[in-house]
Amino acid sequence: MKLLRVELTRFRWRRAIVLMLVAGALLTAVIGGTTLWETRPVTAEDRAAAEAQAAAEAASPQFERELAACERRPRRYMGPGATAADCEQMMPQADWFLYRSELSLAEENRDSGIGVVFILAALMIIAGTTFAGADWASGSMSNQLLFEPRRARIWLAKAGAVFVGALGVSAVILTAFWVTLYLVAEARGISTGATVQEAIRWTAGRGVVLAAFGAVGGYALTMLLRHTVGTLAVMFAYAVGGEILIASLPVEGIGRWSLGNNVFAWLFDGHEYYDPSLPCVNNGPEYCNQMALISLADGAWYLGVMLLVLGGASFLLFRRRDIP
Amino acid sequence: MLGPRQIRGIRMSDLVIEATGLRKEFRTRRGRHVVAVHDLDLAVPAGGVHGFLGPNGSGKTTTIRMLLGLARASRGEMRLFGQAVPRHLPDVMSRVGAVVEQPKFVPTFSGRKNLTLLARSIGLPKERVDSALAQVGLAGRDKERYRGYSLGMKQRLAIAATLLKNPDLLILDEPTNGLDPAGIRDIRTMIRELGESGVTVLLSSHILAEVQQVCDSVSIIGSGRLLASGKVDELVGSSGSTTRVGISDPTAAVGHLERAGYSVTRENGHLLVDGATRADEITRVLAAQELYVHELTPVRADLESVFLQLTKDDALKADLGAASGLDSQAGGAA
Numbered sequence: 001m002k003l004l005r006v007e008l009t010r011f012r013w014r015r016a017i018v019l020m021l022v023a024g025a026l027l028t029a030v031i032g033g034t035t036l037w038e039t040r041p042v043t044a045e046d047r048a049a050a051e052a053q054a055a056a057e058a059a060s061p062q063f064e065r066e067l068a069a070c071e072r073r074p075r076r077y078m079g080p081g082a083t084a085a086d087c088e089q090m091m092p093q094a095d096w097f098l099y100r101s102e103l104s105l106a107e108e109n110r111d112s113g114i115g116v117v118f119i120l121a122a123l124m125i126i127a128g129t130t131f132a133g134a135d136w137a138s139g140s141m142s143n144q145l146l147f148e149p150r151r152a153r154i155w156l157a158k159a160g161a162v163f164v165g166a167l168g169v170s171a172v173i174l175t176a177f178w179v180t181l182y183l184v185a186e187a188r189g190i191s192t193g194a195t196v197q198e199a200i201r202w203t204a205g206r207g208v209v210l211a212a213f214g215a216v217g218g219y220a221l222t223m224l225l226r227h228t229v230g231t232l233a234v235m236f237a238y239a240v241g242g243e244i245l246i247a248s249l250p251v252e253g254i255g256r257w258s259l260g261n262n263v264f265a266w267l268f269d270g271h272e273y274y275d276p277s278l279p280c281v282n283n284g285p286e287y288c289n290q291m292a293l294i295s296l297a298d299g300a301w302y303l304g305v306m307l308l309v310l311g312g313a314s315f316l317l318f319r320r321r322d323i324p
Numbered sequence: 325m326l327g328p329r330q331i332r333g334i335r336m337s338d339l340v341i342e343a344t345g346l347r348k349e350f351r352t353r354r355g356r357h358v359v360a361v362h363d364l365d366l367a368v369p370a371g372g373v374h375g376f377l378g379p380n381g382s383g384k385t386t387t388i389r390m391l392l393g394l395a396r397a398s399r400g401e402m403r404l405f406g407q408a409v410p411r412h413l414p415d416v417m418s419r420v421g422a423v424v425e426q427p428k429f430v431p432t433f434s435g436r437k438n439l440t441l442l443a444r445s446i447g448l449p450k451e452r453v454d455s456a457l458a459q460v461g462l463a464g465r466d467k468e469r470y471r472g473y474s475l476g477m478k479q480r481l482a483i484a485a486t487l488l489k490n491p492d493l494l495i496l497d498e499p500t501n502g503l504d505p506a507g508i509r510d511i512r513t514m515i516r517e518l519g520e521s522g523v524t525v526l527l528s529s530h531i532l533a534e535v536q537q538v539c540d541s542v543s544i545i546g547s548g549r550l551l552a553s554g555k556v557d558e559l560v561g562s563s564g565s566t567t568r569v570g571i572s573d574p575t576a577a578v579g580h581l582e583r584a585g586y587s588v589t590r591e592n593g594h595l596l597v598d599g600a601t602r603a604d605e606i607t608r609v610l611a612a613q614e615l616y617v618h619e620l621t622p623v624r625a626d627l628e629s630v631f632l633q634l635t636k637d638d639a640l641k642a643d644l645g646a647a648s649g650l651d652s653q654a655g656g657a658a
Binding site for chain 1: 350389392393394395396410413414417420421422424426428429430431432433437438441442444445446447485489
């Protein structure tokens with residue numbers, strides 16, 4: 001616990017990590033603010049402007065020609081059995097010119113909420129990476145080992161600090177994001193059902209766990225490569241070409257092993273994806289179904305095993321290799 | 325001259341550091357096989373300052389890093405305070421303070437913050453940080469960022485870190501590097517005081533004057549091998565006796581002395597006679613030929629001449645080794 005507390009102090013004192021945390025909070029605030037702005041309630045001025053636009057549209061010669069044509073042949077325009085009176089439905093309505101939709105937490109749970117999770121996970125991975133990388137770059141790792149020579153303890157304490165730090169920060173930011181959206185929805189008179197609230201809690205919880213374990217993954221990889229830039233280069237290379245490379249492998253059902261698909265499965269409680277390597281299943285003439293599903297449990301297994309392999313290799317090699 | 329593990333008057337149980345047959349091999353990125361430390365035996369007695377002397381690349385730092393668990397030995401045994409390391413390193417590390425190569429701290433933290441975190445990691449009280457900073461004269465600059473420290477201040481902070489534990493063994497690797505003359509004097513005085521207070525100090529250095537001035541005993545290594553070890557005075561005294569002889573007829577004296585088995589060289593009208601353990605042996609030989617000396621001065625060797633002689637021999641062996649195609653080594657010796 002002594003070491004964990006020391007490492008947590010190191011974690012929160014590192015300037016690069018503080019920058020990541022501030023960036024996470026700011027970007028979340030921007031996403032939240034944009035969401036609230038784009039779903040803001042319609043004001044009297046908005047409605048008046050929409051009504052004016054509808055009236056102008058109704059008065060346009062083009063519309064009048066269309067209306068006259070409809071009244072001459074109502075069934076052609078309005079469907080079988082329609083009469084000329086039905087053509088009144090073509091009259092422009094003010095609602096047509098009010099583009100904003102109402103705030104829906106259910107929709108945000110699969111939209112901006114996931115966006116915030118991805119941003120936080122990316123920043124926490126970088127925080128975990130830079131936390132370990134700074135120790136190698138400054139050489140202070142050897143200094144720490146002169147005080148605590150048990151390398152396993154050092155590795156675990158640092159990993160613990162990264163996990164706790166990333167978990168705490170992600171939880172606070174995501175909670176602030178959702179509480180703000182919930183309170184604004186309440187203030188706008190939009191009620192959120194218990195089912196939606198439950199779904200948000202689960203998605204946010206899985207997001208926090210993803211960010212925390214992602215940070216540990218970044219830390220473990222950096223302890224293995226001993227270089228922040230090396231780790232970021234590996235991640236960048238995977239992000240750019242790794243998924244393409246995996247998809248191009250001549251293995252049936254290769255999409256199951258894509259990191260991205262499994263992350264989506266974890267976040268969305270299962271993920272259905274198109275996999276061209278699968279055999280074609282004909283559900284009808286000229287239709288080929290090549291969709292596959294990764295369940296939440298399968299995604300969790302995949303990510304867990306990946307982290308375990310990476311963490312295990314990092315831990316074992318840190319114990320064995322010489323320290324510069 | 326004393327060989328490995330033969331420090332006079334020291335029992336093996338009094339040794340703070342023992343290494344037997346210590347070897348470190350590795351491969352470079354280009355696949356070259358390198359032996360950095362070559363079956364090294366090292367014995368450091370308790371108390372006092374022990375010099376660890378060797379030219380750059382001779383394996384001093386690698387040996388220290390193996391002793392401290394930072395590098396894995398390819399072969400050999402090591403003990404600190406009688407405990408086998410690295411296995412029992414956690415049991416003895418609280419008694420060891422060390423600076424290895426350059427000071428290494430978190431650059432964006434202050435000097436105090438760096439020390440506080442190290443102290444907290446092993447449960448030392450805050451007061452220990454205050455006293456360590458005061459001891460090295462950094463008390464007024466402790467809240468500045470480490471990044472802004474001069475090299476001398478960084479060295480002082482590194483030494484302060486070693487003092488946090490009130491160590492029984494202090495391992496200092498080139499501790500005066502980068503210090504100004506006043507700083508060098510302060511650090512040397514501090515090392516001497518620590519040695520006199522009962523702390524065992526292993527001072528790794530390639531500065532001969534520093535070792536001769538500060539150390540009680542010394543181990544000299546070259547190309548990863550122990551070349552000599554012992555008390556500084558004994559090593560210097562055992563480097564061979566030379567006597568400076570002033571005589572009115574040096575030409576005649578040379579012939580008689582050489583016939584008596586001494587090696588003689590001329591220097592500014594004087595003779596330098598090697599091989600006589602006592603000065604009266606020279607006077608007896610010359611007086612028998614009715615040649616009388618007007619000056620007879622023992623020429624005292626210093627550590628530099630001992631060191632240069634040892635490392636010269638070592639370099640010669642290295643050349644022979646390289647020529648015979650033996651394994652390569654950090655310093656080039658086989």
